[in-house]
Amino acid sequence: MPNRLSLSAAATALTVALAAPALAEGTLRVAISTGYPPFNVLNADGSFGGFDVDYALLLCERMKMTCEFTDIEWDGIIPGLLANRYDAIIASMGITEERKQQIAFSDPYYQTPSTLIARADAGLSADAAGLSGKAIGVQRATGHECYIQREWAEADMRSYPTSDEAYLDLLAGRIDAVLVDSIPGQDWIASDPAHAVFTPVGGDIYDTECFGEGTGIGLRQGETELREALNAAIQQTRADGSYVALSTEYFGRDIYGQ
Amino acid sequence: MADLWEYRWLLFVGTGRTIALGLSGLMLALVIGLATAAARIGGGRIADRLARGYTTFVRSVPDLCMMLLLFFGGQTLLNHVGHWTGWWDYLEINAFAAGALTIGVIFGAYMAESFRGAHASIPRGQFEAAAAFGMSRTQTFRQVTFPLLMGYALPSLGVNWMVLLKSTALVSVLGLQDLVYFATSAGRSSRNPFAFLVAVMVIYLLLTALSEWVLARLERRFTRGRTLR
Numbered sequence: 001m002p003n004r005l006s007l008s009a010a011a012t013a014l015t016v017a018l019a020a021p022a023l024a025e026g027t028l029r030v031a032i033s034t035g036y037p038p039f040n041v042l043n044a045d046g047s048f049g050g051f052d053v054d055y056a057l058l059l060c061e062r063m064k065m066t067c068e069f070t071d072i073e074w075d076g077i078i079p080g081l082l083a084n085r086y087d088a089i090i091a092s093m094g095i096t097e098e099r100k101q102q103i104a105f106s107d108p109y110y111q112t113p114s115t116l117i118a119r120a121d122a123g124l125s126a127d128a129a130g131l132s133g134k135a136i137g138v139q140r141a142t143g144h145e146c147y148i149q150r151e152w153a154e155a156d157m158r159s160y161p162t163s164d165e166a167y168l169d170l171l172a173g174r175i176d177a178v179l180v181d182s183i184p185g186q187d188w189i190a191s192d193p194a195h196a197v198f199t200p201v202g203g204d205i206y207d208t209e210c211f212g213e214g215t216g217i218g219l220r221q222g223e224t225e226l227r228e229a230l231n232a233a234i235q236q237t238r239a240d241g242s243y244v245a246l247s248t249e250y251f252g253r254d255i256y257g258q
Numbered sequence: 259m260a261d262l263w264e265y266r267w268l269l270f271v272g273t274g275r276t277i278a279l280g281l282s283g284l285m286l287a288l289v290i291g292l293a294t295a296a297a298r299i300g301g302g303r304i305a306d307r308l309a310r311g312y313t314t315f316v317r318s319v320p321d322l323c324m325m326l327l328l329f330f331g332g333q334t335l336l337n338h339v340g341h342w343t344g345w346w347d348y349l350e351i352n353a354f355a356a357g358a359l360t361i362g363v364i365f366g367a368y369m370a371e372s373f374r375g376a377h378a379s380i381p382r383g384q385f386e387a388a389a390a391f392g393m394s395r396t397q398t399f400r401q402v403t404f405p406l407l408m409g410y411a412l413p414s415l416g417v418n419w420m421v422l423l424k425s426t427a428l429v430s431v432l433g434l435q436d437l438v439y440f441a442t443s444a445g446r447s448s449r450n451p452f453a454f455l456v457a458v459m460v461i462y463l464l465l466t467a468l469s470e471w472v473l474a475r476l477e478r479r480f481t482r483g484r485t486l487r
Contacts, residue, residue, distance in 0.1 A: 035446030042268075070433060076326070
């Protein structure tokens with residue numbers, strides 16, 4: 001009775017699908033967004049890597065859960081969380097007031113400054129007068145937009161879908177500088193000999209109002225249990241030294257901040 | 259080039275998924291398009307109104323907007339329904355199925371217009387002749403209307419298919435890993451975006467060339483004997 005058999009198999013599959021709870025026992029569904037080295041990387045064999053991925057694995061290990069990664073475009077990452085397609089965003093997302101209106105955040109798991117990058121020979125000075133009328137590229141919907149609008153209102157701000165398009169325009173000479181997070185920024189300068197003519201200008205920029213309190217794990221509002229479990233796990237990785245080991249492996253220093 | 263070679267397997271997988279998604283979307287779009295055209299041509303007043311509303315609405319909303327609405331909005335709606343009724347906690351919409359369905363719904367509207375236009379081009383005499391032979395409605399459709407319809411509709415369906423194939427790139431927003439998704443992600447991860455963009459261009463060009471060849475053959479088949487008209 002092949003028909004009966006396949007029918008019951010389908011029925012079982014349906015029941016399993018219906019019974020699958022939002023937080024499957026022992027599985028943490030994590031969203032990342034590859035294409036943001038050295039934090040989120042797509043490897044040639046299709047696997048994921050980078051600091052965020054490795055740190056997520058560390059947290060899952062502490063919580064005795066299995067990480068299940070979903071790679072998703074940056075623009076769709078919050079809608080997907082809200083639609084319950086995964087439980088946590090571990091993708092270098094800055095904790096900002098604007099995002100807090102939609103989602104909740106864990107405690108920050110790293111905090112890095114921002115920096116302005118421009119051609120070394122351009123003689124740009126990173127202040128309101130020096131940047132007046134200069135074209136500065138930023139990734140849209142980030143704290144960098146907020147900072148430029150507040151501090152360098154006279155500058156010509158150009159917003160891009162991701163910082164990569166801003167870098168391309170910087171290389172093409174269409175803009176004078178980019179405002180980015182310092183680690184990916186320095187990584188970009190070092191990644192290609194052609195980028196060596198660019199340099200950080202004006203040093204590190206810290207700003208709680210625009211850049212938030214650091215980078216956190218994005219969660220749905222009201223999921224208090226998961227948030228506390230993650231916060232506890234973050235503290236554990238701080239206490240047992242595994243955080244510092246991982247951070248040193250990637251960046252040669254501890255990026256936790258404070 | 260070294261980067262491209264390193265990521266060749268992902269590009270291959272992505273191309274396969276793009277083709278699979280395009281073809282599934284096409285099948286759905288053709289079915290929806292035929293049904294909608296039928297409703298507009300032979301349906302009653304209500305069916306005509308509904309079909310007209312659907313084609314107008316879908317064709318006036320940007321594809322990307324429509325996809326986000328159907329996919330994320332649909333999932334959220336489904337979650338709410340499950341919550342209210344208590345029947346399920348979370349039912350995940352499969353990303354591939356959702357992508358194909360979204361493309362089918364969007365391009366069904368364009369297909370419907372192509373079919374409607376093609377139907378209007380069929381000389382009335384053909385239907386009168388079928389009636390004179392005593393053919394039933396089904397017989398008329400299968401042996402007279404459909405072959406003629408396809409002949410007239412094919413050029414326009416072909417254009418729709420080309421646009422549809424390229425629209426599959428938008429589904430990467432839904433978390434579906436198609437060719438464009440792998441290429442942009444690999445391009446950023448290896449800090450070599452242009453090489454991957456050129457590769458995508460070449461692959462799409464090949465797919466389009468292949469489509470044109472198939473369409474030309476189909477057109478020759480469905481317009482056989484049209485000179486007898």
